[in-house]
Amino acid sequence: xxxxxxxxxxxxxxxxxxxxxxxxxxxxxxxxxxxxxxxxxxxxxxxxxxxxxxxxxxxxxxxxxxxxxxxxxxxxxxxxxxxxxxxxxxxxxxxxxxxxxx
Numbered sequence: 001x002x003x004x005x006x007x008x009x010x011x012x013x014x015x016x017x018x019x020x021x022x023x024x025x026x027x028x029x030x031x032x033x034x035x036x037x038x039x040x041x042x043x044x045x046x047x048x049x050x051x052x053x054x055x056x057x058x059x060x061x062x063x064x065x066x067x068x069x070x071x072x073x074x075x076x077x078x079x080x081x082x083x084x085x086x087x088x089x090x091x092x093x094x095x096x097x098x099x100x101x102x
Contacts, residue, residue, distance in 0.1 A: 016082045017097065018067060024092065025078075026102045027064045036060060038068055038078060041099050046070065046078045058083055065089040065098065 018024060025038040028045065034055055038048040048068055050060055060066065060083050067082040084092065092098040 015084075015088055015091070016067060022067055022069050022081065024098055024102065025066055025068050027060060027062050027066060030060075030062060036080065038066065038080070039102060040068060040070070040078070041102060043101065044076070046076050048078045048080045050080045054080060054082070065092065065102070 023041045025040040025046070025048070027036050027048075028039050029037040031037060031047070034050045036048045036050065038046050040046055046068070048066070054060075060080065065084045065088075066080050067084070068078040068080055071077045071079070089098065
């Protein structure tokens with residue numbers, strides 16, 4: 001087994017916008033074992049699971065803005081699809097993608 005390769009912020013340069021069935025949220029707390037507590041744009045708090053592809057590339061920290069996909073069969077769970085940088089989060093706020101409560 002090799003080391004986990006974590007690439008720097010360079011990989012996050014592209015801006016991924018929410019598609020159908022996806023929404024934005026803020027990481028409230030790290031729960032461990034690749035799970036986090038996320039406050040979503042619809043004012044619900046969900047337990048998010050960091051996808052394997054994402055967890056091997058970039059780190060998710062508290063107060064990060066993330067793109068999530070809620071589970072259809074369990075409303076209080078979601079998958080984390082993407083993490084935004086600080087400048088990308090500011091751009092999302094200015095263009096009304098991110099609600100004020102988050």
